[in-house]
Amino acid sequence: MGRLVVVSNRVGPLKDTGRAGGLAVALVDALTQTGGLWFGWSGEVSEEGTFGQIKEQRTKAVQLAQIDITPADYEDYYAGYANRTLWPVLHYRLDLAVFDRRHETGYRQVNDRFATRLRPLIEADDVLWVHDYHFLTFAAALRAMEVGNPIGFFLHIPFPAPEILAALPNAGSIVRAMLAYDLIGFQTRRDAANFRRFVVEELGGTEVGDSRLSAGGRTVIVKAYPIGIDAEAFSKFAMSPEARRSVSRLEKQLAGRQQIIGVDRIDYSKGLPERFRAFERLLDDYPENRGRVSLMQIAPPSRSELDAYIEIRRTLEELTGHVNGRFSDIDWTPIRFLTRSFPRRVLAGIYRASRVGLVTPLRDGMNLVAKEYVAAQRAEDPGVLVLSRFAGAAEGMPEALVVNPHSAEEVAQGLQSAITMPLEERRDRWQAMFDRLCREDAHAWAQAILSDLRSVA
Numbered sequence: 001m002g003r004l005v006v007v008s009n010r011v012g013p014l015k016d017t018g019r020a021g022g023l024a025v026a027l028v029d030a031l032t033q034t035g036g037l038w039f040g041w042s043g044e045v046s047e048e049g050t051f052g053q054i055k056e057q058r059t060k061a062v063q064l065a066q067i068d069i070t071p072a073d074y075e076d077y078y079a080g081y082a083n084r085t086l087w088p089v090l091h092y093r094l095d096l097a098v099f100d101r102r103h104e105t106g107y108r109q110v111n112d113r114f115a116t117r118l119r120p121l122i123e124a125d126d127v128l129w130v131h132d133y134h135f136l137t138f139a140a141a142l143r144a145m146e147v148g149n150p151i152g153f154f155l156h157i158p159f160p161a162p163e164i165l166a167a168l169p170n171a172g173s174i175v176r177a178m179l180a181y182d183l184i185g186f187q188t189r190r191d192a193a194n195f196r197r198f199v200v201e202e203l204g205g206t207e208v209g210d211s212r213l214s215a216g217g218r219t220v221i222v223k224a225y226p227i228g229i230d231a232e233a234f235s236k237f238a239m240s241p242e243a244r245r246s247v248s249r250l251e252k253q254l255a256g257r258q259q260i261i262g263v264d265r266i267d268y269s270k271g272l273p274e275r276f277r278a279f280e281r282l283l284d285d286y287p288e289n290r291g292r293v294s295l296m297q298i299a300p301p302s303r304s305e306l307d308a309y310i311e312i313r314r315t316l317e318e319l320t321g322h323v324n325g326r327f328s329d330i331d332w333t334p335i336r337f338l339t340r341s342f343p344r345r346v347l348a349g350i351y352r353a354s355r356v357g358l359v360t361p362l363r364d365g366m367n368l369v370a371k372e373y374v375a376a377q378r379a380e381d382p383g384v385l386v387l388s389r390f391a392g393a394a395e396g397m398p399e400a401l402v403v404n405p406h407s408a409e410e411v412a413q414g415l416q417s418a419i420t421m422p423l424e425e426r427r428d429r430w431q432a433m434f435d436r437l438c439r440e441d442a443h444a445w446a447q448a449i450l451s452d453l454r455s456v457a
């Protein structure tokens, strides 16, 4: 079997650093099976940029190769087209999208230059697997250099309805470039159906069976491969000494009161202001929870150079002040808003000590926090997941309390049901979700994509 070559914006880590997510673990695992190469951006900006030296790192069969980008690439490709155009549009937020021809050109150029640097490293029977919205045009660039290897793609974020995507200038050309991949994987059936509909309606493609598309003389596999977590490993994290320490610190502090936990990068897609307002609504509509139930929101800052992200953080600080001003007591604070990150094992302990996991994105490709929260629970006394219908995770977790995050009333009701849910019902719902998480984990996800991709060769 040929080597695996993984391409993604950020690369690694190869080893468990205490911060690596299930995705990195699953990819390293897949790379180790056949030997392989993981190629992407170093995270650094330099004058030589993509033409600079390749930074290499190797453990046994797996090699990491990273290149820099220039300050102009950073502006146009990364902060520009990827994060100010594609991220909002693919999350249905046309109101936040910036359309600038220079950004699009820079994005296509960085894809071309990354392909140029990868080209000489590719061996004849390699299989390539490219990740996410940073690299929509990457396969097209490789095909122009006569690379005939199987190339698969997985989109970690949503693919919107064609009515939304059509607003992106040159959407047709971007999607046509995606057809240079042999396999295009999405998080949900809905995303895959949106992509198919775009290709059929806008590009005159035709469906071949229920998982292939034919357009522009090519036939491509288009399917949903919902990403999983390393459920067993995460459930062990929740029982680690680090987790136990955070559980006991929290339990001491809670002193019998209940905690709702939210964990999200600060991002407008995560529905955080709506979540804080829904929690306020809970205290208004069900006053018996005052002094008894608190919300802890862990929110590591991300992309903090972008205006939209600065603004959302300010809104959240204001909302926290407002709710805490209204309801705090001398020995109880309703919202704790922590803008920092924690090691994964500590996080697992925090999930375990929280009666409710509150995951309410307005749009999310999958949302791994929903899955991690479930994996971290105690089998004998599990907490309840309240989950947005607009998270990809909702498609495969019907036992969660599924809510509309735009309705404060509905989320407050969901929270109230979660807080008051009898033990037996909590156990039944949790068991069904946990079993599925173990079966459909990150390893199974990677194997499903790779086995379809290898069948192309």
Ligand code: GDG
Residues within 6 Å of the ligand: 018, 019, 020, 021, 022, 023, 156, 157, 227, 263, 264, 265, 298, 300, 340, 341, 342, 343, 344, 347, 364, 365, 366, 367, 368, 369, 372
């Ligand atoms: C994209 C898609 C899709 C969070 N805080 C800390 C921390 N985290 C970890 C979580 C989780 C990960 O970050 C976040 O994953 P999500 O899935 O929630 O969201 P995105 O970052 O937006 O990821 C998403 C995902 O790709 C995978 O395909 O599910 O829809 O948007 O693992 O635990 N980790 C640590 N400390 C923190 O404070 N160590």
